[in-house]
Amino acid sequence: MDTSVFRLDGVTKRYGDLVALDNASLEAGANEYISFLGPSGSGKTTLLRVIAGFEAPEAGRVFFNGRDITNLPAHERGIGFVFQNFALFPHLTVIQNVGFGLTHGKSGLSAAEIERRSLEMIELVGLSGMEGRGVDQISGGQRQRVALARTLTMHPKLVLLDEPLGALDANLRSRMRTELRAIRERLGVTFVHVTGSENEALAMGDRVVVLDRGRIIQTGTPGEVYDSPASPDVAHFLNRFNLFDGNLSGGRFNGVFGSVPVPRSVRSDRDVYAVRYDRMRALPVSADAAGPAIKARFVASEYLGSSMMNFFEAEDGHVIEMEHHLSLGTPQTFEARQDYLLTWNPEQAIVFGREASR
Numbered sequence: 001m002d003t004s005v006f007r008l009d010g011v012t013k014r015y016g017d018l019v020a021l022d023n024a025s026l027e028a029g030a031n032e033y034i035s036f037l038g039p040s041g042s043g044k045t046t047l048l049r050v051i052a053g054f055e056a057p058e059a060g061r062v063f064f065n066g067r068d069i070t071n072l073p074a075h076e077r078g079i080g081f082v083f084q085n086f087a088l089f090p091h092l093t094v095i096q097n098v099g100f101g102l103t104h105g106k107s108g109l110s111a112a113e114i115e116r117r118s119l120e121m122i123e124l125v126g127l128s129g130m131e132g133r134g135v136d137q138i139s140g141g142q143r144q145r146v147a148l149a150r151t152l153t154m155h156p157k158l159v160l161l162d163e164p165l166g167a168l169d170a171n172l173r174s175r176m177r178t179e180l181r182a183i184r185e186r187l188g189v190t191f192v193h194v195t196g197s198e199n200e201a202l203a204m205g206d207r208v209v210v211l212d213r214g215r216i217i218q219t220g221t222p223g224e225v226y227d228s229p230a231s232p233d234v235a236h237f238l239n240r241f242n243l244f245d246g247n248l249s250g251g252r253f254n255g256v257f258g259s260v261p262v263p264r265s266v267r268s269d270r271d272v273y274a275v276r277y278d279r280m281r282a283l284p285v286s287a288d289a290a291g292p293a294i295k296a297r298f299v300a301s302e303y304l305g306s307s308m309m310n311f312f313e314a315e316d317g318h319v320i321e322m323e324h325h326l327s328l329g330t331p332q333t334f335e336a337r338q339d340y341l342l343t344w345n346p347e348q349a350i351v352f353g354r355e356a357s358r
């Protein structure tokens, strides 16, 4: 039996010669929160639009609640969609926007029932007291909540969110993240969320789906994707790894940092050595590093709230990032334009290569 809320089977979508989605297959269960992560143009929005029914795929099938909906028009699918720009009706009040789908659709509900459901959703998204305001009299974050409440009043089992937090400032974004998760848990809705931000994808998703050039290149929990990126591209999109080119041969990786034994490696079409930013250590340039080491010049630090990011530049121009979590104690300070020796424990590196063991 098909217990998934939605399932994609080999979906391909082309725009002329461009393959926007290439044989994408994916399944989501009830009450899951899925994030799509990928660089600009990787097909995230296209995937969302195919599920919603705004785009018809050239190949493959789309199932929703066990039913093949590939040829069903968007408005008959019962799938909620929150647009990037919220797409609210500017001349309507908050409550009129929230109740719009029920008032103008085929709900058959009485005006009193529509009002009750709209008020319930307005409360859920934390906008009680603002029902009568025009949507031009509320903030960006509040408009985002109106858009969400408008979708939720229709009681969809699946809600698609296209970069819903992109228009919000950092503070509001992190509050909305928490609220979206809470709403999901209260209503038992499956959310699919498109984001270009690796932080958001890792923070919000029960599962993260990584896209690149129209292909799904990895699906896993945030922990799995973070700890075991499937390819150098995934490691690159996560924006948490220093990546070094080189050569994997006979169980050793030869790179700019020397020749290092590689106990485990991941099969890939190219040889890349990845070290997480928070695994890097800086020693005085005269120190004798026992393992891999690169001489690099300190460029700048950036305070990120819970951690400090330090930027170094190697002699070949490669920028190397080193993160220090402030929970681990006071960060090291570095002298501008001074050289340091950057090193790490090779056990903690992730190595990709053509001759890899798996």
Ligand SMILES: Nc1ncnc2c1ncn2[C@@H]1O[C@H](COP(=O)(O)OP(=O)(O)OP(=O)(O)O)[C@@H](O)[C@H]1O
Pocket: 015, 018, 019, 020, 038, 039, 040, 041, 042, 043, 044, 045, 046, 047, 196
């Ligand atoms: N209507 C369209 N006509 C032609 N090409 C399109 C159309 N919509 C999208 N594309 C192309 O399809 C590819 C995938 O686009 P899509 O919008 O899905 O990417 P995305 O991952 O959502 O990107 P972003 O993060 O920039 O929004 C891109 O190369 C884009 O230019």
